[in-house]
Amino acid sequence: MNVLLLGGGGREHAMAWKLSESSMLRNLHIAPGNGGMHDLGTMTDVDAMDFPAVERYVRKHAIDLIVVGSEAPLVAGIADYFEASGKTNVAVVGPKKEGAMLEGSKDFAKAFMHRHNIPTARYESFNSEQLAEAITALDTFNPPYVIKADGLAGGKGVIITESKQEACDTLESMLKGGAFKEAGKRVVIEEFLAGQEVSMFVVTDGKSYHILPSAKDYKRIGEGDTGPNTGGMGAISPVPYLSEEFQQKALNQIIIPTIKGLTKDEIPYHGFVFFGLMKVGSDPYVIEYNCRMGDPETEVVLPRIKSDLLHLFESLCSGLLSEYDLEIDDRAASTVVMASDGYPGAYETNFEIKGAEDEPNWEGVVFHAGTKVSRRKLYTKGGRVLAVTGRGATVEDALKRSYAKVEKIKFEGAYFRKDIGADVLDLA
Ligand code: AMP
Ligand code: GLY
Numbered sequence: 001m002n003v004l005l006l007g008g009g010g011r012e013h014a015m016a017w018k019l020s021e022s023s024m025l026r027n028l029h030i031a032p033g034n035g036g037m038h039d040l041g042t043m044t045d046v047d048a049m050d051f052p053a054v055e056r057y058v059r060k061h062a063i064d065l066i067v068v069g070s071e072a073p074l075v076a077g078i079a080d081y082f083e084a085s086g087k088t089n090v091a092v093v094g095p096k097k098e099g100a101m102l103e104g105s106k107d108f109a110k111a112f113m114h115r116h117n118i119p120t121a122r123y124e125s126f127n128s129e130q131l132a133e134a135i136t137a138l139d140t141f142n143p144p145y146v147i148k149a150d151g152l153a154g155g156k157g158v159i160i161t162e163s164k165q166e167a168c169d170t171l172e173s174m175l176k177g178g179a180f181k182e183a184g185k186r187v188v189i190e191e192f193l194a195g196q197e198v199s200m201f202v203v204t205d206g207k208s209y210h211i212l213p214s215a216k217d218y219k220r221i222g223e224g225d226t227g228p229n230t231g232g233m234g235a236i237s238p239v240p241y242l243s244e245e246f247q248q249k250a251l252n253q254i255i256i257p258t259i260k261g262l263t264k265d266e267i268p269y270h271g272f273v274f275f276g277l278m279k280v281g282s283d284p285y286v287i288e289y290n291c292r293m294g295d296p297e298t299e300v301v302l303p304r305i306k307s308d309l310l311h312l313f314e315s316l317c318s319g320l321l322s323e324y325d326l327e328i329d330d331r332a333a334s335t336v337v338m339a340s341d342g343y344p345g346a347y348e349t350n351f352e353i354k355g356a357e358d359e360p361n362w363e364g365v366v367f368h369a370g371t372k373v374s375r376r377k378l379y380t381k382g383g384r385v386l387a388v389t390g391r392g393a394t395v396e397d398a399l400k401r402s403y404a405k406v407e408k409i410k411f412e413g414a415y416f417r418k419d420i421g422a423d424v425l426d427l428a
Helices: 010-019 051-060 071-075 078-085 097-104 106-115 131-140 164-175 244-264 298-304 309-318 395-406 422-427
Strands: 002-007 027-032 065-068 091-093 123-127 145-149 158-161 186-190 196-204 209-217 220-222 226-229 234-237 271-280 283-290 332-340 364-368 371-374 377-380 384-392
Touching: 002 010, 002 051, 010 027, 010 298, 010 309, 010 364, 010 384, 027 051, 051 078, 065 078, 065 309, 071 078, 071 097, 078 091, 078 097, 091 309, 097 106, 097 283, 106 123, 106 186, 106 283, 123 131, 123 164, 131 164, 131 186, 145 164, 158 164, 164 186, 196 244, 209 244, 209 298, 234 298, 234 395, 244 271, 244 283, 298 332, 298 384, 332 395, 364 395, 384 395, 395 422
Parallel strands: 002 027, 002 065, 065 091
Antiparallel strands: 123 186, 145 158, 145 186, 196 209, 196 271, 209 234, 220 226, 234 332, 271 283, 332 384, 364 384, 371 377
16 A cells, blocks of 8 residues: 655654554655654655645555544544545545544533533533633632633643633633634633543544553653643553553443444544543543544554554555454553753754664664754754653663663753653552
8 A cells, every 4th residue: 555644743753663564555655754754755745734735646646545643634624625525545544524623622522522421521611702701600610720722722722720810811811812813712611630641542433443552641841740731751651550440441431432422423533532531539531532643652552553553544444443453562662752952932953963773772763753864964853853762571661761762862952851651650
């Protein structure tokens, strides 16, 4: 098969790395890719949001399958576009617009969960004409207040504050002040859930599903989970505090009702569902849905899958998902993100990176995110630069391998958290 992979982060590098093992793969094309992906496929700068341009590329290169890495093209309707165009036979891994609304609108997702009795924090939702009602409603919630912009906000649209004044100001800035633009014209206020976060992932065709390894990511920039939110500074898989009992509850109370809910609501779905969960006591609650894989979670999830990823995608698109045999590796994986100094705020790029090559006797893979190659040298090109994945018998072994490699990688202003996984090692 000829595959076009859309995206250029660590998640897509991990996907390209895994796809390239497949015996079913003929040519892999990646748009736009990054400095770590040159040996894995043909890179192109076609814009994933420009669907007619993607279509021209698909025709020219006889692409059979498009794998969509991030949410933006899905929410904008790339899967609908290729189904409706009917002119190509290309299959798309990723839901159509309506299914992608599980991520594209918090209000839609909350109403969906409510309708299908899926455990989630109590909520209320308000539009830009309802600022006064929203402020009054704050009194029915206990602090800390959780306020979310309804639409896509690149992971920045959630404000959690103890201060009622800040909560009121946040509501006003979203509903009236244009914060988060269209995404903030509607807000969701919800109950704060105290617990431990964990991410679960399925691949589903709306009927059958396979559960991928679970993961925990470390979202804050600072050690001890302090400072601003980032895309993710590291991840581990498996998550030691996820008992069999908890996973069974998540399956029965959340995963199966979500898939059945899609069917009941007549929402077709072919792709990943990412369940951002909170473990409160011993019970799972949904914090958010995403319609794609996580980054950096993918950099620990895919190294734990033994079976052929392209075969999984092919089964998904041809109605044979239930016959696919998903084999998971018992070994653990961890990834430590190396970022540019200043991230998630302003940062400089174009610093040479040394020591990022894979090593023959090292159990791990250096996935690239914000990198580029120029005259055979590697340079920084983004906030998150590398995701250094280690593997081992336990999470602790995996982490030792990640950190041993991180110590050898040098670029000016390199920043990484030294405490990825430290919390779960204490718990285990
Ligand atoms: P989201 O973009 O919805 O994943 O939210 C970003 C982060 O905010 C989550 O990863 C949680 O750490 C936190 N968060 C979101 N909703 C809640 C909630 N209801 N209670 C506690 N923390 C939350
Ligand atoms: N790492 C969180 C996400 O991909 O949304």
